[in-house]
Amino acid sequence: MKRIAVDMDGVLADVYSQFIKYHERDFGDYLKPEDLIGRSELEVFPNGRNYVTSKGFFRNAPVIAESQRVVSGLNREYDLFIVSAATEFPQSLTEKQYWLNEHFPFIHWRQMVFCGSKEIIDASLMIDDHFKNLDKFKGDTILFTQPHNLLTADTRHRRVHSWSDIEQILL
Amino acid sequence: MKRIAVDMDGVLADVYSQFIKYHERDFGDYLKPEDLIGRSELEVFPNGRNYVTSKGFFRNAPVIAESQRVVSGLNREYDLFIVSAATEFPQSLTEKQYWLNEHFPFIHWRQMVFCGSKEIIDASLMIDDHFKNLDKFKGDTILFTQPHNLLTADTRHRRVHSWSDIEQILL
Numbered sequence: 001m002k003r004i005a006v007d008m009d010g011v012l013a014d015v016y017s018q019f020i021k022y023h024e025r026d027f028g029d030y031l032k033p034e035d036l037i038g039r040s041e042l043e044v045f046p047n048g049r050n051y052v053t054s055k056g057f058f059r060n061a062p063v064i065a066e067s068q069r070v071v072s073g074l075n076r077e078y079d080l081f082i083v084s085a086a087t088e089f090p091q092s093l094t095e096k097q098y099w100l101n102e103h104f105p106f107i108h109w110r111q112m113v114f115c116g117s118k119e120i121i122d123a124s125l126m127i128d129d130h131f132k133n134l135d136k137f138k139g140d141t142i143l144f145t146q147p148h149n150l151l152t153a154d155t156r157h158r159r160v161h162s163w164s165d166i167e168q169i170l171l
Numbered sequence: 172m173k174r175i176a177v178d179m180d181g182v183l184a185d186v187y188s189q190f191i192k193y194h195e196r197d198f199g200d201y202l203k204p205e206d207l208i209g210r211s212e213l214e215v216f217p218n219g220r221n222y223v224t225s226k227g228f229f230r231n232a233p234v235i236a237e238s239q240r241v242v243s244g245l246n247r248e249y250d251l252f253i254v255s256a257a258t259e260f261p262q263s264l265t266e267k268q269y270w271l272n273e274h275f276p277f278i279h280w281r282q283m284v285f286c287g288s289k290e291i292i293d294a295s296l297m298i299d300d301h302f303k304n305l306d307k308f309k310g311d312t313i314l315f316t317q318p319h320n321l322l323t324a325d326t327r328h329r330r331v332h333s334w335s336d337i338e339q340i341l342l
Contacts (some may be wrong), residue, residue: 087283098261109259121291122291
């Protein structure tokens, strides 16, 4: 069965709305997705590193639209793994798994990977919003649109704008 | 550079002495390594599942003899990853990374993987004490001796009894 590695932050977990919420709390400044285009979180949010290391940032992230329904479908058809680059922030690890357990209860703990570099991941297809993960991956790739990746040419990866797009491709 | 995936529990972290210590605390019964031969932890320790889900079990595990010195050497010569099956116990994830950060400070967070199944790991060599991880691995394998694996024939994997053995093979 074809193995798919699905990213978490920016693909399942809407961490960008968390950044925007925390930033508004700190600066009274509500940033729109357009303000984030082509820029990394740590460029946009001066306190970004404090946010991601604060308790609850990952645990309380909203779920990206339609991801639960489509991932549930993928889970029936493919050898699915959720692969999150998480070890940069050790305290996030347990939070991230509890988040997955709550929002994606059909994903077994055997299907979860929390790592640093994704170079060690062996799969046929990777779905991710970061070029740094996709560029080094040997298999097929799907780039999940987020404001930060909008300005980079994506000729090497198939770009999708939603989980409905992924559903149409894979299911 | 050849990539090596090194297991944590039973290879770097001496979780067996933790089981023995907790069991003695609960039952006043000190088990020796010989008592563990050929049996899984959950067979030997009736409260084993409580131990591994209790705070501090992984965080306070002793370090296996000579592992720091030899892993430090491997880290200079190979593309090294520490790969721990950890997601069965979500609260262990952060503890395990803090343990690595303390005892193996030369291991970068990019080199850490906390997963469920190791089938998704792409490496040339895996060092592990569990057949369930080694048997499905496509690359070379080294079986690290622990009492639980002593009675199983290890014809498919090269058995070592210490980190000095690994040093002689790889360095």
